[in-house]
Amino acid sequence: xxxxxxxxxxxxxxxxxxxxxxxxxxxxxPLRMPADWRDFFALTKPRVMTLVIFTGLCGLLAAPGxxxxxxxxxxxxxxxxxxxxxxxxxxxxxxxxxxxxKRTARRPLPSGRMDRDSARDFGFALSGGAVVVMGLAxxxxxxxxxxxxxxxxxxxxxxxxxxxxxxxxxxxxxxxxFPPLIGWVAVTGHITLMPILLFLIIFMWTPPHFxxxxxxxxxxxxxxxxxxxxxxxxxxxxxxxxLVYTLxxxxxxxxxxxxxxxxxxxxxxxxxxxxxxxxLATRVGLRTSVPDDRMKPEKQLFGYxxxxxxxxxxxxxxxxxxxxQGWI
Amino acid sequence: xxxDRPVDKVLGARxxxxxxxxAPAQAPxxxxxxxxxxxxxxxxxxxxxxxxxxxxxxxxxFAITIAKLGVQASHRS
Numbered sequence: 063x064x065x066x067x068x069x070x071x072x073x074x075x076x077x078x079x080x081x082x083x084x085x086x087x088x089x090x091x092p093l094r095m096p097a098d099w100r101d102f103f104a105l106t107k108p109r110v111m112t113l114v115i116f117t118g119l120c121g122l123l124a125a126p127g128x129x130x131x132x133x134x135x136x137x138x139x140x141x142x143x144x145x146x147x148x149x150x151x152x153x154x155x156x157x158x159x160x161x162x163x164k165r166t167a168r169r170p171l172p173s174g175r176m177d178r179d180s181a182r183d184f185g186f187a188l189s190g191g192a193v194v195v196m197g198l199a200x201x202x203x204x205x206x207x208x209x210x211x212x213x214x215x216x217x218x219x220x221x222x223x224x225x226x227x228x229x230x231x232x233x234x235x236x237x238x239x240f241p242p243l244i245g246w247v248a249v250t251g252h253i254t255l256m257p258i259l260l261f262l263i264i265f266m267w268t269p270p271h272f273x274x275x276x277x278x279x280x281x282x283x284x285x286x287x288x289x290x291x292x293x294x295x296x297x298x299x300x301x302x303x304x305l306v307y308t309l310x311x312x313x314x315x316x317x318x319x320x321x322x323x324x325x326x327x328x329x330x331x332x333x334x335x336x337x338x339x340x341x342l343a344t345r346v347g348l349r350t351s352v353p354d355d356r357m358k359p360e361k362q363l364f365g366y367x368x369x370x371x372x373x374x375x376x377x378x379x380x381x382x383x384x385x386x387q388g389w390i
Numbered sequence: 391x392x393x394d395r396p397v398d399k400v401l402g403a404r405x406x407x408x409x410x411x412x413a414p415a416q417a418p419x420x421x422x423x424x425x426x427x428x429x430x431x432x433x434x435x436x437x438x439x440x441x442x443x444x445x446x447x448x449x450x451x452f453a454i455t456i457a458k459l460g461v462q463a464s465h466r467s
Contacts, residue, residue, distance in 0.1 A: 095425075095428070095429060095432060096429070096432050096433060096436060098432060098435065098436070099435055099436050099439040130457040130460065130461055131457075132453045132454060132456070132457040133454065133457050133458075133461075136450065136454055139450075195450075195454075198454065199454045199457075199458070
């Protein structure tokens with residue numbers, strides 16, 4: 063290991079390092095390794111971002127009308143970057159909570175690979191940049207919805223709801239529901255019933271998806287004092303809620319077909335995929351865990367719920383493309 | 391993220407896998423463990439990533455401008 067030689071220029075900005083006072087500051091100022099660019103990338107929650115990009119892209123492709131490919135690319139890029147910015151702000155705020163949870167303890171902030179100010183600045187820069195670029199390229203209505211979605215996730219959900227109420231994920235589910243709405247509005251320039259239904263699908267899908275996860279990481283949430291439903295109301299209530307919300311989700315997913323917004327491809331996919339979701343949710347909803355339970359049905363439901371959303375929105379795009387080709 | 395990156399081995403910046411739950415939110419490095427060469431390498435990598443990002447933004451703004459001009463021209467005609 064090399065030591066910074068006495069009198070050498072400090073890597074710190076003027077006033078914080080040894081530019082003006084070479085020897086004194088060297089002895090007292092702790093030197094910090096700047097975060098790696100890969101840690102900044104990890105801060106954007108790339109795995110969550112794939113679902114955001116996919117649903118945003120589906121909203122964009124399913125919308126009636128035309129959009130220049132470069133502007134379409136820009137819209138998706140801004141949705142992704144905005145989501146990344148919101149994720150960075152979320153991790154900046156929750157660094158202490160993340161440190162106490164096994165699932166999140168290795169993130170850049172709790173593991174000490176990045177300082178909090180860098181995460182905060184990065185989050186604000188990404189969020190602001192995404193909104194401005196989207197406004198210039200895709201119109202200010204789409205940009206405004208993007209701004210609302212970032213605010214919704216990083217403030218309403220992260221700061222306000224999550225530490226206060228076991229209904230955090232129900233109301234907070236709106237944060238992840240915006241991408242298809244933004245994608246749609248980027249093409250059409252206005253809000254109609256169809257993009258609102260797409261918003262509602264993700265809004266209703268989020269609680270059973272997240273509560274399935276919360277059931278098998280319950281102890282983690284309890285440890286850091288987050289009032290997730292299984293922690294506050296217990297497993298039985300959570301299981302019943304999963305079942306009820308899944309039952310409420312199914313008509314919402316079929317509504318675009320009923321109302322004539324999509325064709326039979328989407329309608330059949332929504333029914334078949336929904337029945338699969340309901341079967342798994344019923345198994346989770348009616349069972350009781352035993353000591354040292356491996357929570358296999360809950361893990362299966364969580365995995366299936368991700369696949370479900372990908373497949374449902376994929377069917378929406380296939381349906382739209384088939385209609386454009388005159389196949390249905 | 392690749393936990394076995396050579397630079398992390400040199401720095402010891404990452405916590406060992408078995409200890410993350412008790413890891414402090416910020417673990418400042420002391421002058422005794424500071425590796426100037428690795429610091430400069432890290433800065434260089436970050437600068438390169440930032441340079442690429444700025445270059446990509448220039449290309450993106452140019453492409454958006456051309457696309458918007460094309461859309462406006464097609465609307466007029």
